[in-house]
Amino acid sequence: MTEPNKVLATFQVNGEPHEVAFLPHKTLLEVLREEMTMTGTKHGCELGECGACTVQVEGTPVLSCLVLAVDAVGKEIRTVEGLACGSDLAPLQDCMANLGGAQCGYCTPGVLMAADALLKDNARPSRDDIKEALAGNLCRCTGYLKIFEAIELAAARMRGEDAEPSKESIYGS
């Protein structure tokens, strides 16, 4: 068996250049995790079925397990590591953390990248808009409800509203 030659390329990830040598059949997911040590992006199936590996390419959420790394060269890639600003969490992360939107946390990076893209397009998403945007991100822990509530709260806060979670979402009915 002859090894194919590695490609040397520079990726723009979270606004920083990363020069990496990788085999041309590797997916963006593999190159992010294995060559750039950015393990924040997870894998749940590597077949495009679960959404755990969602990242943004040019602002659009994509399944990084289905994108060849060579196709992402020269494009702006954004991962969960790029959401926070210094030590401050983005409002979406903050609301997810405070409302219990992350239980095991394994689907969370993918959910965040999908939700972040939604909020960029739609500052006032309805519950149905959120469900539609997250339809490709499986979560086995939360039943999605705390995720929906966190996204709604984050959206309100990002609009500058002084929003608080409802009493029912914290203490029950």
Place this chain on the structure above:
Amino acid sequence: MVLDDPAARDAQARDDAPWQHDKSKDELEHIGKPIRKIDARSKVSGLTQFADDLTMPRMLHMKLLRSTKAHAEIAHIDTSKAEALDGVKGILTGKDMPTPFGILPVSQDEHALCPDQVRFVGDPVVAIAATEEEIAWDACRLVEVDYRELRTIGGVHEAADNDEPRLHDYGVRGNIHRLENLEFGDMADGFDRADHTREDTFFFEGNTHLPMEQHASLAHFDKDGKLTIWSSTQTPHYLHRALARVLHPLPANRIRVIACPNGGGFGGKSDPFNHEICAAKMSMLTGRPVKVALTREEVFWCHRGRHPVLMRSKIGVSKTGKITALDFHSFLDGGAYGSYGTASTFYTGALQTVTYAVENYHFRGARFFTNKAPCGPKRGHGTVQPRFALEVQLDKVACDLGIDPAKMRLDNLAPRESVTANYLRIGSMGLGACIEKVVEGSGWNERRGKKEMTADGRIRGLGIACSSYLSGAGLPIYWNGMPHSGVQLQLDRSGLCTLFCGSTDIGQGSDSVLGWIVGEVLGINPLDIKVVTSDTDLTPVDLGSYSSRVTVMTGNAAMQAAERAREIIAKGVSKKIDVPASRLVFAEGRVFDAENPETTMTFMEAVGIAEAKMGTIGTVGSYTPPKTAAKFRGGGVGPSPSYSYSATVVEVEVDPDTGIYSVPKVWMAHDIGRALNAAIAMGQIEGSIYMGLGEAMMEEMAYRDRSHKGQRVFLHKIPSMLEYKSPSALEMPDCTTYVIEDPDKNGPFGAKEVGQGPLLPIMPAVANAVFDAVGVRVDENPISFEKVFAALEAKKNGKDARFGPAPDASGIPSVDFGESLKIKTPWQGGDGTASNDPHRTKKAKK
């Protein structure tokens, strides 16, 4: 029905367990507040390190070659071509790890790699480590395995009818793994006194955990002769034991198991697994770190999830619907290995009596070996399938008698502070409150049976069901007298409080629970506490994150350790400021003199004073559950320090032409004893509703029965996430969640279980709601659309408006259960022993 005097028990419980269950909510500073989890910010930043996120220098990648045959003898394995491949560094086969292992001492029937026989498609045969994962894959393909195929056993009927070939050379006989036969009370009398009896047959198809994270492990045998394994396991202690057994003569004290945060478990990471042991052995062989990460397909092969269970239930009731007798049979399709199956079998008969008072009860359970992926515990372990049967049957009884099913349940409630027919000790019991909440919230009394029509011609229906679950198993899985949970605290002059505990956070928030409890006792911010968990080198033993045991068991241990720390600090401070220790209050990160609150200091100062007066500060706490009331053989499965309760009403909208239905709304009330954090508890309840709906509507671990060259091969029908359907965000209904608090004296601050119980009533409530809407019964889970359609067709054609296994006795395997163990109930004057157990009597005589 009260065995012992509750007042005496209360006093005893207070002495044994000072868990502050009687504290009122407003006395508590942190408990009950919606504090974020201690690891929440890492999790939303992608910084939580799961097992597959770890790497080490010179790390090798390992892959397992798995059997393509459902049942075969291994005649020969040729690994020479694989060995010759560049980059291959190590190859293991069954002969390298000849010692069998298994989670339960009574079923040590697995091998890290099959030595001579494979029992299901997916059984591992060879392990290969290489410098790259792809090389390890390629090398696996170069291995030649010569199989001699054996006849396969496909399900419970086939296993009951065919003693040969045996899958294992242990068990009851043939391919029967377990047979249990327990009789409590006087069945003949119970049925004699019944005004109405009915018999039903139910089937619950198996399904799987489907955690988002695939299992992964990294093992490193260092040059000082010590082995460390990081793994996605819920039970590092049991993995530690299995490794010590198989890797003998490597001493247990040289093995270190670190459980990484689990990316979801649901019971699927609670067995010690082949790949974990192989990674460890491979690291010993190669002298290099070895990583193994399963593919999604392999996770389906690993399974050990929900057993397929066929059930037959005969119930007797009075005119008013009071249960007089229950005769329950369960037949479990165990798959290829024992796993937790012995416990699973007992669990199919254990908790029927904890929700409703059952005066006379007979349980017969059988578990069979079949050539499919092994089954074991999934959320609700073994109690889910019988709960489906019982709750649907009660709905039918209520219908027969013309009684409101909600009222019938209320009339049958098991009393609080009582002992059941099968000797389970109930403490706090909030099921009545749960039922009332969901009845009121859903508009049950006004809307049930009204067959409201939606604008698009679908019919609405409401269904109710209840359940109960354990707050941890009362007995450990291997007999010993040691604590089930241990906690160690370390405090120093910096104000630092570090907690060490062997429990594993699988996403349920158990690390945070420990922080909240210690923070409450010491009056410090829970987010300031460092929590170090699940590392067998550093943390005291905890049995693991299973059977909803962590909050109650490690919680109580943490509480004891924290109270001891507070005592030490108070003693030091008391000497220093000359105030009696009993007057000191710990709150808001400070220590106060209760009578003179201006006399105060920071917690940090207080610890410093105590350290100066008493020396280095460290405390321990441990927890062992109360002794069980059951003394008969088999009575070890079911007892728990406390039981949680849930009630649900599910609304469905059914298309009467196609059987296609949706679930737009669920009301769920859960008696958690005391919510240590209501927001996080709600996450567990909502997650249970979600997973229950998945099981009710779509999830099934079904097999294709295929022939290949004259041999049957049981292939998992759908080993991918695309085809193993699970609910997405689009299918999740609106939920109204009620957190009911009925504090239990055995729980920290009165807390009970929450992570599993609320899953159980969903499936029967869906079945009951479908009946309410369109008048057909689906006695088989999942309640898939095609089954509803089939039942609707049957109804249309004037046949029994039902889908399910044959309703008469022909639907169940014919098995001789032998003579039952006869146990007098508490109200018959029984003492928890069987009157006819030769095994136990012999022991007692000795």
